[in-house]
Amino acid sequence: MSVNEIILDMAKAARAASREIGKCSGQVKDKVLTDIAALLKEEASFLYEENAKDLEAAKESGLSSAMIDRLTIKEATIESMAQGLIEVAAMADPVGSMVKMWQRPNGLSVGKMRIPLGVVCMIYESRPNVTIDAAGLCLKAGNAVVLRGGSEAIHSNRALGQVIAKALAKNGLPETVVQLVPMTDREAVKELLAQEEYIDLVIPRGGEGLIRFVVTNSSIPVLKHYKGVCHVYVDDSADHDMAVNICQNGKVQRPGVCNAVETLLVNEAEAAAFLPKVYEVLSKDGVEFRGCPKTCAILKDAKPAQEEDWPAEFLDLILAVKIVKDMDEAMDHIARYGSLHTETIVTNNYSRAKRFCREVDASAVMVNASTRFNDGGQLGLGAEIGISTSKLHAFGPMGVEELTATKFVVEGQGQIRS
Amino acid sequence: MSVNEIILDMAKAARAASREIGKCSGQVKDKVLTDIAALLKEEASFLYEENAKDLEAAKESGLSSAMIDRLTIKEATIESMAQGLIEVAAMADPVGSMVKMWQRPNGLSVGKMRIPLGVVCMIYESRPNVTIDAAGLCLKAGNAVVLRGGSEAIHSNRALGQVIAKALAKNGLPETVVQLVPMTDREAVKELLAQEEYIDLVIPRGGEGLIRFVVTNSSIPVLKHYKGVCHVYVDDSADHDMAVNICQNGKVQRPGVCNAVETLLVNEAEAAAFLPKVYEVLSKDGVEFRGCPKTCAILKDAKPAQEEDWPAEFLDLILAVKIVKDMDEAMDHIARYGSLHTETIVTNNYSRAKRFCREVDASAVMVNASTRFNDGGQLGLGAEIGISTSKLHAFGPMGVEELTATKFVVEGQGQIRS
Numbered sequence: 128m129s130v131n132e133i134i135l136d137m138a139k140a141a142r143a144a145s146r147e148i149g150k151c152s153g154q155v156k157d158k159v160l161t162d163i164a165a166l167l168k169e170e171a172s173f174l175y176e177e178n179a180k181d182l183e184a185a186k187e188s189g190l191s192s193a194m195i196d197r198l199t200i201k202e203a204t205i206e207s208m209a210q211g212l213i214e215v216a217a218m219a220d221p222v223g224s225m226v227k228m229w230q231r232p233n234g235l236s237v238g239k240m241r242i243p244l245g246v247v248c249m250i251y252e253s254r255p256n257v258t259i260d261a262a263g264l265c266l267k268a269g270n271a272v273v274l275r276g277g278s279e280a281i282h283s284n285r286a287l288g289q290v291i292a293k294a295l296a297k298n299g300l301p302e303t304v305v306q307l308v309p310m311t312d313r314e315a316v317k318e319l320l321a322q323e324e325y326i327d328l329v330i331p332r333g334g335e336g337l338i339r340f341v342v343t344n345s346s347i348p349v350l351k352h353y354k355g356v357c358h359v360y361v362d363d364s365a366d367h368d369m370a371v372n373i374c375q376n377g378k379v380q381r382p383g384v385c386n387a388v389e390t391l392l393v394n395e396a397e398a399a400a401f402l403p404k405v406y407e408v409l410s411k412d413g414v415e416f417r418g419c420p421k422t423c424a425i426l427k428d429a430k431p432a433q434e435e436d437w438p439a440e441f442l443d444l445i446l447a448v449k450i451v452k453d454m455d456e457a458m459d460h461i462a463r464y465g466s467l468h469t470e471t472i473v474t475n476n477y478s479r480a481k482r483f484c485r486e487v488d489a490s491a492v493m494v495n496a497s498t499r500f501n502d503g504g505q506l507g508l509g510a511e512i513g514i515s516t517s518k519l520h521a522f523g524p525m526g527v528e529e530l531t532a533t534k535f536v537v538e539g540q541g542q543i544r545s
Numbered sequence: 546m547s548v549n550e551i552i553l554d555m556a557k558a559a560r561a562a563s564r565e566i567g568k569c570s571g572q573v574k575d576k577v578l579t580d581i582a583a584l585l586k587e588e589a590s591f592l593y594e595e596n597a598k599d600l601e602a603a604k605e606s607g608l609s610s611a612m613i614d615r616l617t618i619k620e621a622t623i624e625s626m627a628q629g630l631i632e633v634a635a636m637a638d639p640v641g642s643m644v645k646m647w648q649r650p651n652g653l654s655v656g657k658m659r660i661p662l663g664v665v666c667m668i669y670e671s672r673p674n675v676t677i678d679a680a681g682l683c684l685k686a687g688n689a690v691v692l693r694g695g696s697e698a699i700h701s702n703r704a705l706g707q708v709i710a711k712a713l714a715k716n717g718l719p720e721t722v723v724q725l726v727p728m729t730d731r732e733a734v735k736e737l738l739a740q741e742e743y744i745d746l747v748i749p750r751g752g753e754g755l756i757r758f759v760v761t762n763s764s765i766p767v768l769k770h771y772k773g774v775c776h777v778y779v780d781d782s783a784d785h786d787m788a789v790n791i792c793q794n795g796k797v798q799r800p801g802v803c804n805a806v807e808t809l810l811v812n813e814a815e816a817a818a819f820l821p822k823v824y825e826v827l828s829k830d831g832v833e834f835r836g837c838p839k840t841c842a843i844l845k846d847a848k849p850a851q852e853e854d855w856p857a858e859f860l861d862l863i864l865a866v867k868i869v870k871d872m873d874e875a876m877d878h879i880a881r882y883g884s885l886h887t888e889t890i891v892t893n894n895y896s897r898a899k900r901f902c903r904e905v906d907a908s909a910v911m912v913n914a915s916t917r918f919n920d921g922g923q924l925g926l927g928a929e930i931g932i933s934t935s936k937l938h939a940f941g942p943m944g945v946e947e948l949t950a951t952k953f954v955v956e957g958q959g960q961i962r963s
Binding site for chain 1: 564567568649653793907918925937941954957958
């Protein structure tokens with residue numbers, strides 16, 4: 128069979144399977160999830176064996192040690208995948224619940240019922256745990272899912288796919304509820320992105336190149352997350368110790384993630400007192416400061432920031448610093464250079480805190496809290512499948528609920544329209 | 546300037562204007578809406594004059610009388626546009642309201658705040674009242690809007706655009722909050738659909754050809770509504786009089802709309818008794834019956850249905866009729882031929898009613914009520930901007946709320962992530 132025949136068959140099978148999983152009870156779905164968790168442990172040695180094939184190829188092709196680390200399935204990886212599934216199983220079933228109900232003057236009862244989206248396609252790079260996380264969340268939401276992982280993890284992903292298939296079959300569900308695309312080339316991705324009739328949503332996870340490729344080539348709706356250029360604005364009434372802690376947590380705790388801080392904006396009234404404090408702490412952590420001219424006048428060891436530093440997602444121990452006249456200038460800077468991801472103000476001024484929350488355009492706007500909290504688990508949504516920075520359907524961390532839709536349910540006693 | 550320069554400038558201006566309207570208070574937005582309503586009446590003679598130019602051109606080009614009727618601005622048209630705006634103004638402002646709030650164990654308060662989408666682009670065919678309806682709903686939701694109406698209504702739309710601009714200016718808002726595309730060719734539409742950076746959502750309204758053109762050419766998310774192939778299923782416990790009323794209302798009251806009934810499915814236990822009743826009433830209204838072989842055996846005057854009748858959106862006084870063994874066969878038929886729009890069951894059986902609601906895949910599923918109720922106004926959403934038959938972001942009638950998104954608002958006391 129040709130690539131497009133294989134993909135078309137998979138997409139059709141996913142659509143058919145989505146009807147089965149869509150009407151499946153919460154009990155059965157949760158049983159599948161806990162069965163996968165148990166099987167991951169039972170089949171650990173098989174998983175290690177298959178993973179070893181990927182690791183060997185990765186070493187041969189000279190993958191970086193960080194990449195190899197992310198690719199490796201260890202006991203702790205299995206433990207954490209299993210734990211994630213058990214947590215998702217423990218959540219309430221979103222499907223079938225009524226989100227809202229109201230009555231019309233003619234006696235019609237109108238409600239909105241939560242329903243699965245249908246078929247979700249995940250396209251992601253080389254972390255095999257995404258295979259389990261994505262399958263678990265999609266299953267819980269009653270969706271069929273087509274998974275297309277990175278080529279580096281192909282053996283690991285196939286092995287994980289077999290474990291999932293076993294758990295589905297054990298519970299009388301078609302194995303086509305969760306399918307793994309066997310091809311790892313971009314042609315296969317293009318074919319997937321053309322299956323508008325059978326796939327309802329595409330979620331790409333990975334670098335900006337992958338995401339732009341998906342957006343450009345897809346006729347299916349895409350939930351995308353380009354990048355995180357997150358700011359902390361230290362207002363003129365800020366508690367300095369709190370602001371230092373928030374900057375340190377945002378920049379240093381995990382610099383390579385999308386909710387890390389990239390730029391610090393400081394009110395000019397605080398700059399002379401605050402900047403040396405934050406510099407003292409963060410420079411010990413190895414952070415390089417790139418400042419505007421006023422910043423460099425205060426911090427003699429800061430490098431001068433270039434124009435390209437303001438929109439940069441460093442994903443590294445680098446912090447751009449700019450002194451601003453007031454909150455309005457900070458908000459203008461964020462509107463110009465921000466990425467709609469996460470923005471924090473540190474302040475004790477009530478009305479400015481409220482204005483910042485209302486006017487700043489980002490998936491999460493925070494007052495006196497670390498940008499690192501923009502995460503499904505941290506915000507209380509449970510596991511997340513990604514963070515959307517576009518506003519359609521979902522904006523911010525996407526949990527199980529964001530993998531559903533709602534339909535109107537109308538109950539009458541014979542009403543007709545006049 | 547070239548077409549692409551003009552469109553690019555409009556898109557950029559819309560993005561800039563969206564920040565202004567986005568932070569505008571509900572009071573000011575409502576004042577703009579009521580000012581437009583008042584100005585429509587004050588400027589009536591100007592609107593009639595400009596509309597006359599479109600009507601003349603339409604007559605010359607031989608447009609059908611139905612099309613000319615839809616194009617005409619009469620006193621009643623102005624009255625109804627103004628009334629619509631006043632109703633939208635009377636609704637609560639969705640922007641800034643907190644949809645949900647909860648507390649995290651570490652003391653963080655997390656909420657979801659309703660926000661505007663940003664910039665909406667409406668592409669529609671020749672009814673000038675859509676210009677006012679769409680502008681009103683987008684304004685209320687805090688969005689800037691780019692309107693591209695049909696070429697037949699170009700003079701009318703420009704005149705309406707001037708009225709809107711006057712009301713915006715009167716209230717200190719940029720006129721670019723509502724912009725009308727001056728070009729009516731498809732090249733201009735293609736340029737619009739490429740402005741992913743500046744436009745957040747495209748809503749096409751019109752025939753299937755227009756909608757497919759938009760979906761195929763857009764890199765911006767599209768909320769689409771292809772067609773309505775709506776079914777009534779008469780179950781074996783149905784009240785016959787109620788079922789006849791619901792069929793008549795769905796088929797005859799306004800056959801040319803998307804929530805009209807196209808196919809009647811009848812349980813075989815009821816067919817012999819029910820079909821002659823529904824035939825007697827609907828055939829007097831001029832409805833042509835196209836039946837399956839079993840139907841034709843009962844209704845001697847019905848025409849035999851062809852395969853192409855089952856997925857057809859007749860938009861006319863034609864009804865396809867099929868006798869089914871039970872509700873499962875009815876649901877299978879709907880899954881195969883339905884368009885995810887509106888599906889009704891007429892029944893007195895409690896558990897089947899509940900199963901139908903849960904399992905049928907459609908933007909509105911109804912029990913003992915006319916399909917004609919799938920409409921924003923009828924369901925209590927206020928005015929609607931369209932009916933979405935895809936599940937992402939909105940499924941079913943789209944009112945003001947569906948023109949918004951939500952962002953996370955996190956309030957802390959200095960929390961950092963550990």
